[in-house]
Amino acid sequence: MAVRASCNNPQQLLDEIKAAIRAATVQTWLLDKDGDLTHSPPQWKNKAWFRPSVEMGTLVFKILGQQSVPMTAEVYAVYHGRLIEMLLAHFDQKFTSVAATAQAVVGEYIGT
Secondary structure: OEEEEEEOHHHHHHHHHHHHHHHHOOOOEEEOOOOOOOOOOHHHHHEEEEEEEEEOOEEEEEEEEOOOOOOOOOHHHHHHHHHHHHHHHHHOOOOEEEEEEOOOOOEEEOOO
């Protein structure tokens, strides 16, 4: 359960995403104190979080669920779809492709 953006400089892309969220250029995502992203519309806020990590040539966003609340397909779909939408709308020149896993993959879901 992750979103992967292939790019030449994943750390730079992550830094730009965080800066855009802080500057409110990206208005529907928030950063928490741990640097995780949550979708900010009231219906979805704090239903899940993405924890970004930098890998060779890839910026990976692993999803975290709510503590003691099972991850639903709807929350999974909304978070992954909206994150990809945000990347395409604001950072399309910064990566070459973006994809989401459809099912849980070992090491790509961070249970809380």
